[in-house]
Amino acid sequence: VQLQASGGGLVQTGGSLRLSCVASGRTGSTYHMGWFRQAPRKEREFVAAVTWRGGSTYYADSVKGRFTISRDNAKNTVYLQMNSLNPEDTAVYYCATGSLARYNNGYKNAEAYDYWGQGTQVTVSS
Numbered sequence: 409v410q411l412q413a414s415g416g417g418l419v420q421t422g423g424s425l426r427l428s429c430v431a432s433g434r435t436g437s438t439y440h441m442g443w444f445r446q447a448p449r450k451e452r453e454f455v456a457a458v459t460w461r462g463g464s465t466y467y468a469d470s471v472k473g474r475f476t477i478s479r480d481n482a483k484n485t486v487y488l489q490m491n492s493l494n495p496e497d498t499a500v501y502y503c504a505t506g507s508l509a510r511y512n513n514g515y516k517n518a519e520a521y522d523y524w525g526q527g528t529q530v531t532v533s534s
Contacts, residue, residue, distance in 0.1 A: 409433040409523040413503045416528030419493055423532070427488040429503030429525055438522075439508040441479065441486040442515060445499035445530075454516040455501070458486060466515055470496075493532045500527040 415427040429441065442457035456477040457466045465477050476489040486503060504521035513520040 409435055409438060409505060411503050411505060411523055411525035413501065413525040413528045415488075416501060416530045418531045418533065421494050421532055421534050423493050424489070424491045425493065425530060427490065427501055427503075427528060427530075429486045429488075431484040431486075431505055435484050435505075437507055438505040439511045440515060440520070441503060441505045442521060443477065443486075443488050443501055443503055444518065445497075445501045446527075447496075447499040450499075452502070452518065456488060457515040459511075468516075490530070493530075495532045495534050498530060498532050500529050502527045 410432045411429055413429045415425060417425060419425055440457055440459045443455040444452050445455050446452040454468050455471055456475055458477045458479050474492045479486045503525040505523050506521040510520045510522055
């Protein structure tokens, strides 16, 4: 499975961005898709996740109410709509996907994902 993330950029505080992640290859083996982010000098952290079939969604507390994850199964694409951005959201954002077996490790954990995209930079200026 290959993942291609896009949509990052520079935005002012309070602005919005929409990230996309397109999956290709043997996507039928995957159960869920997640977004993680890593800011400079910080560990990678969970942002949001969605299951392909049921569309169940999960969010980190820090983004709940501001970010929305959605998926388009026909396009094998997951989106992350980010609103009310602030400088603390500045990071490289990674999409990742994994099998059901991996999902049982807990969707907030990197161990729940088999494949990772290359990352897209999001910078929020104050």
